Amino acid sequence: MSTGFFGAIDKIPFEGKDSTNPLAFRFYDPNEMVLGKRMEDHLRFAVCYWHSFVWPGGDPFGGQTFERPWFGDTMELARKKADVAFDMFEALGVPYFTFHDADVRPEADTFTESRDRLNAIADYFQEKMDASGIKLLWGTANLFSHRRYMAGAATNPDPDVFAYAAATVKSCMDVTQRLGGENYVLWGGREGYETLLNTDMGRELDQMGRFLSMVVDYKHRIGFKGTILIEPKPQEPTKHQYDYDVGTIYGFLKRYGLENEVKTNIEQGHAILAGHSFEHELSLAAALGIFGSIDMNRNDYQSGWDTDQFPNNVPEMALAYLEVLKAGGFTTGGTNFDAKLRRQSLDPEDLLIAHIGGMDCCARGLKAAARMIEDKALAGPLSERYAGWDKPQAKSMLDGSMTLESIEKRVIDEKIDPQPRSGRQEYLENLVNRYV
Amino acid sequence: MSTGFFGAIDKIPFEGKDSTNPLAFRFYDPNEMVLGKRMEDHLRFAVCYWHSFVWPGGDPFGGQTFERPWFGDTMELARKKADVAFDMFEALGVPYFTFHDADVRPEADTFTESRDRLNAIADYFQEKMDASGIKLLWGTANLFSHRRYMAGAATNPDPDVFAYAAATVKSCMDVTQRLGGENYVLWGGREGYETLLNTDMGRELDQMGRFLSMVVDYKHRIGFKGTILIEPKPQEPTKHQYDYDVGTIYGFLKRYGLENEVKTNIEQGHAILAGHSFEHELSLAAALGIFGSIDMNRNDYQSGWDTDQFPNNVPEMALAYLEVLKAGGFTTGGTNFDAKLRRQSLDPEDLLIAHIGGMDCCARGLKAAARMIEDKALAGPLSERYAGWDKPQAKSMLDGSMTLESIEKRVIDEKIDPQPRSGRQEYLENLVNRYV
Amino acid sequence: MSTGFFGAIDKIPFEGKDSTNPLAFRFYDPNEMVLGKRMEDHLRFAVCYWHSFVWPGGDPFGGQTFERPWFGDTMELARKKADVAFDMFEALGVPYFTFHDADVRPEADTFTESRDRLNAIADYFQEKMDASGIKLLWGTANLFSHRRYMAGAATNPDPDVFAYAAATVKSCMDVTQRLGGENYVLWGGREGYETLLNTDMGRELDQMGRFLSMVVDYKHRIGFKGTILIEPKPQEPTKHQYDYDVGTIYGFLKRYGLENEVKTNIEQGHAILAGHSFEHELSLAAALGIFGSIDMNRNDYQSGWDTDQFPNNVPEMALAYLEVLKAGGFTTGGTNFDAKLRRQSLDPEDLLIAHIGGMDCCARGLKAAARMIEDKALAGPLSERYAGWDKPQAKSMLDGSMTLESIEKRVIDEKIDPQPRSGRQEYLENLVNRYV
Amino acid sequence: MSTGFFGAIDKIPFEGKDSTNPLAFRFYDPNEMVLGKRMEDHLRFAVCYWHSFVWPGGDPFGGQTFERPWFGDTMELARKKADVAFDMFEALGVPYFTFHDADVRPEADTFTESRDRLNAIADYFQEKMDASGIKLLWGTANLFSHRRYMAGAATNPDPDVFAYAAATVKSCMDVTQRLGGENYVLWGGREGYETLLNTDMGRELDQMGRFLSMVVDYKHRIGFKGTILIEPKPQEPTKHQYDYDVGTIYGFLKRYGLENEVKTNIEQGHAILAGHSFEHELSLAAALGIFGSIDMNRNDYQSGWDTDQFPNNVPEMALAYLEVLKAGGFTTGGTNFDAKLRRQSLDPEDLLIAHIGGMDCCARGLKAAARMIEDKALAGPLSERYAGWDKPQAKSMLDGSMTLESIEKRVIDEKIDPQPRSGRQEYLENLVNRYV
Ligand SMILES: [Co+2]
Ligand SMILES: [Co+2]
Ligand SMILES: [Co+2]
Numbered sequence A, B, C, D: 001m002s003t004g005f006f007g008a009i010d011k012i013p014f015e016g017k018d019s020t021n022p023l024a025f026r027f028y029d030p031n032e033m034v035l036g037k038r039m040e041d042h043l044r045f046a047v048c049y050w051h052s053f054v055w056p057g058g059d060p061f062g063g064q065t066f067e068r069p070w071f072g073d074t075m076e077l078a079r080k081k082a083d084v085a086f087d088m089f090e091a092l093g094v095p096y097f098t099f100h101d102a103d104v105r106p107e108a109d110t111f112t113e114s115r116d117r118l119n120a121i122a123d124y125f126q127e128k129m130d131a132s133g134i135k136l137l138w139g140t141a142n143l144f145s146h147r148r149y150m151a152g153a154a155t156n157p158d159p160d161v162f163a164y165a166a167a168t169v170k171s172c173m174d175v176t177q178r179l180g181g182e183n184y185v186l187w188g189g190r191e192g193y194e195t196l197l198n199t200d201m202g203r204e205l206d207q208m209g210r211f212l213s214m215v216v217d218y219k220h221r222i223g224f225k226g227t228i229l230i231e232p233k234p235q236e237p238t239k240h241q242y243d244y245d246v247g248t249i250y251g252f253l254k255r256y257g258l259e260n261e262v263k264t265n266i267e268q269g270h271a272i273l274a275g276h277s278f279e280h281e282l283s284l285a286a287a288l289g290i291f292g293s294i295d296m297n298r299n300d301y302q303s304g305w306d307t308d309q310f311p312n313n314v315p316e317m318a319l320a321y322l323e324v325l326k327a328g329g330f331t332t333g334g335t336n337f338d339a340k341l342r343r344q345s346l347d348p349e350d351l352l353i354a355h356i357g358g359m360d361c362c363a364r365g366l367k368a369a370a371r372m373i374e375d376k377a378l379a380g381p382l383s384e385r386y387a388g389w390d391k392p393q394a395k396s397m398l399d400g401s402m403t404l405e406s407i408e409k410r411v412i413d414e415k416i417d418p419q420p421r422s423g424r425q426e427y428l429e430n431l432v433n434r435y436v
């Protein structure tokens, strides 16, 4: 460790499930083979910059709780922050990290100077990445914190904000490409509204469609090979956000002809806030062909806001990774921890422990999911349940060769009187419990 | 009144806002002109058959509370029910009604016999419609109450259920067309899932897409001039329904190439359950070109299930009708009360009073909305807020003539530093309060 | 098995965790010693009558899905139902069952006849209980399903309903005592309101207080040794129920001087609906001295109504049993499954499988909790966190010997400037994950 | 106006309901007589200091949006802030204001210095209050924003925090008494927990009980004549707060023998977050004898967090003031706006407009409620509904002279078979709509 922020800790070891060392992995062994692939290559962990190194611990009713030696607004402190961040990435042994422009450099008075500072930090990152082998899962632009974005970025009533946001995204895409980022993410934290009384939703959706089209065009023009990802969230900070959930985003992409260009980065907590389960969003994205990556941080079911907590419920995670595996696993995507410490978790060690716990839970979930796949535990009963659709008569109803009239005729002629069969939900739930 | 169920009541009169007669309208005057159109022609009220004449007052923890002389399973009682229903339609002076097949005829042992019974009741309806001038806003098939549909209709794992549902929809479309129905509605109460463990969502969405395509094809084949409408609802009865909300339905329609063929029937209560406001769903549907009709019944904000109550909050209704008017008003659609009495409201009079209250609230809401339109109360500030987008420089960012690079250049060259302006939410809320 | 309803199945065996037999226990071994007590004596499982043998599978949008040979309204069918019920209790090896009057006998035209039928069935139960050794955990009266209770039982505006309910509770307490029931439960499904417009809440709370006082008086008069339990639920069926949650019930009991006479039966699903976790309600009840028994059935976090599902998430159950153990374990209480099959789970086998899964999860949860207790896994860090309060200076602030003035003086004199310490939430979450 | 912050605006006039002046009252006329009392004396408006003059417009995803000339940490700026605040109080013509210590003076390095600064500002306030006639509705201590309170104030695991909080409350009570405050409020924003894993709830409740007892003792010792108020809130900032709702607080007060010493300050938004309506909480507090004061700011029903918006729905407010009037109106309490501008409402004018709209809505609501009272619109049907309880037979069931046995005897002898009567909810809802 170069900075000493985490004390004498070097690299977090894998010690196996009987270890009682809080600073060791019990399940995450990067080299363990799962379904023929290294665990590390399945999970593709990334640590995010903002929650761990930027967030001061505030909430709507209280201020800073964390005291970090790198807090402040100078480039020197920005480099110090990078030093500690890479210390942590290395200690954890994660292959990737993720960042917003605003996380890594102090905002300047002009766009040009802010961009130049970003580029300077990117140079600093490049050195550290080269030295450590740590890679960039994705980059993104923070288009929500500054007051200029209070009424939206792409969807702002002021076209100058649209312009400023467009220039900012360009600068972040440039840096992401330069650092070999494997994806570029857009989260529209202010793309939504507080009240319809002052909002022209149709117009704003068109602005957002145009903005995204320019991003896609630019990606191709610069030869960026990564994936463009949108992160759905239904609300918070705005009362209502346009990228509500996977289904809504799919419609948006279809509307602007972008469904083959853009995929989704799905967060457990955001799925919950939208009234879905995480598995639902993953499964739907896969069905619609827009599954990309995940933010593996949970919401507290009791809280009506985004708590961005580290995951800890293994049965839930097994079902999530089951969907990831069923979708073919990650290609450019990965498992990002868009998770923050509780604001009372003040110690440097807490940062490590939180990530270790999250990574171990993911590993347990992945392994459980893989065993379910291997055993066809769920796939078997599923095939059986839909087996009726394999018959030619049934297929003809789906392939367009039958009509309401011809189907009615068959119902009448054959006196069809369908008899329900058990859905076996409790049986299947028990089955899953064999694996977790 | 032919049946005497409602006692000596004949036609509910309009008595003006100072009336204290609970059996009179205070605001709904069908002939009053609003924005150059009769109020009746704006609101296009419909009463639904199921809640008012079929629902026995049960809930998950209690059984029947209503005792109605037409409850029972014979065709004679079905006709008696129709007599009382038309008595009420006439007393209320509503121009339309709506029904499911299962509301109006007893289920028979075979599909054929059920269909024949439906046709027989349709004949009976036709006489009553001719005599009264009351019309059919829409017909629909109940594909959710019978146990055969417990695992879905179009999305059932058993293709025979798909077939049975298809034949049933055909019979309902036939009757709807014969009775001059102005729309045909599909609500997918069982098109969803209870657990992903036994569900192949991609396959089921394809089944649903195919089903809807056949409905659209059939509509054209038989020359039905009405609109096909889907009614979104996020959950209940299933844990998760595929027609979650307007945004999700739009994506679904785009996916199967049906976005120009099908519109939405939007219910306030379902919007709330999906985490939206009613206005949001109306405004979004209008923006996406799929606004069709409304079910004007509210949910209790405290309850996590569909309470289907009669509307009573005028300020909320004014905002809803404002969106309807901004969308150009109804064409084939209308204002349907998919609303039920509270199960303690036992008296025949309660049925009338509930509808009178709902209709009066709609009338108040419509009139308030119309005055806002006339005064450009909100349209004025809105234009002003987005005025920046009228400039050529701004337009060029939307019309495809600019790129991220050219926009960035302008940001740099012109040193663009956007300054936020007040969103004036409280001012606009106060403004609305002048009208309600 | 006497009835053959469950086929050839006899007694569900314990086969250990590697068993793949869906009709065997993998974790529930009644005789396994946990913290010095048999597992059976810790968990004290009970199966409820209503969900498993009475509920027809309906929901607000659909009717009966289950077809059971005992459905119907005769005493003969009531005995047949009892036969199957006891078959299942024996197959599962549960030591207890629970019932409402309405579950076990058909309602008659008069109170007297209904009571007599209940007594007759009780005689039948007594024989079966003697033969099998199965005991009654608790009895209760159904004061919510019949239309007479639509506006409340104890809290009804009609005193005759209060009287009818009182007489009914007496008959159920009599039967409970006669059958050796270890508790008597009151769930106030209709003790609440739909609208404050027609409700005098103060008056109704007084009615409820008086009703409960009579129940307690009667208990003592007849020498019933069991515990009187109230089951909190915030809403559903009513919009708002008076027994909202544990905290509310405690205040109610204190108000009517019953806090030493009555305890609570806490259900996971109801805790969730009230905005709490199950653990919260358990822990609070223990702190307030009113912890009694549990209904171990979960709600789906996505659904805003009471889904009464069988539990399946082991980490959650470990935390629940941890609170039970910390409260000293059950005395007269136990683990009741107030849980119903999903309405698509049609097969007799599903009934067994659902309970087996639930019991196994409880056993896993209990064992994990016990190990945490043994290791002082959480108790250790907890003591350390509050260690400051062991000092005399600190104690004096709690024992009444200090005042705001004397404390202020100390703050000033000693220049007290408290420094926050890490709450270590992630560390503790990881710790729990060692045990589940 | 002394400061000029609000431009040339002097005193907001009452112009009557046809006024279109956004800076005039349309309904709030302080001197209008309502039920024999001046409107001002009914409503007893207070403006809070923190939201309007301290909050910078941040949210969890964005920073400051407001730019106020008094932002900063000096006593000079604190006085400047007070100047603007009193400008606004005078412009609005509100009789009261409310504040936390942290709102009005910069935090110092020591308790003593912080207290002295508070006292200095109180002197400054006193002059302004004398000059303007504006009074203090209540004072309170901010025991939630500073990091020392991150794990609770009274409920902190560190007794030094308890001590610091106690000393701080003393200093705030002293100032409140000195300024003639009519109440003293405690809101326990950090009195709750984030995770039960590190929390001893029983211990913390006892700490809280002791703390409150000391507050009550001190009140009597110094002869403070105002009311001690607790403000319930279920969650946020903590995951779970001990002062969840009115019912919970009542139980807490009873437990520590404080139910005659402490009342509640009820906020609409907090009621909503707890799963209640505002009216429920008001009505319950009145029934339990702990109704004190209100914070008249709403939550957005779509948002799962505390939005603290200005009220704008008149029908809802009419029902709220109906409960206030039924409870006998305010004694020491009043209508406080614990409401903040939306963070996009940047202009000084927005501050005035928001309060004007809120005050006008309250006035409309109060007047509608008063007319309902005068007409016995709801009281009449209510008496009729419960009329059965006026009979001696019914009364004897409540006064303790009957038992379960004697009631059962009467049910049997008189063959009691209660017949339900309509609850008339829709009728009553329509009735209310005559008044709003
Ligand atoms: Co998040
Ligand atoms: Co995220
Ligand atoms: Co509905």
Ligand SMILES: [Co+2]
Binding pocket: B231, B267, B295, B338
């Ligand atoms: Co509907």
Ligand SMILES: [Co+2]
Binding pocket: C267, C269, C270, C306, C307, C308, C338
């Ligand atoms: Co339940």
Ligand SMILES: [Co+2]
Binding pocket: C231, C267, C295, C338
């Ligand atoms: Co229960």
Ligand SMILES: [Co+2]
Binding pocket: D267, D269, D270, D306, D307, D308, D338
């Ligand atoms: Co609040």
Ligand SMILES: [Co+2]
Binding pocket: D231, D267, D295, D338
């Ligand atoms: Co407040």
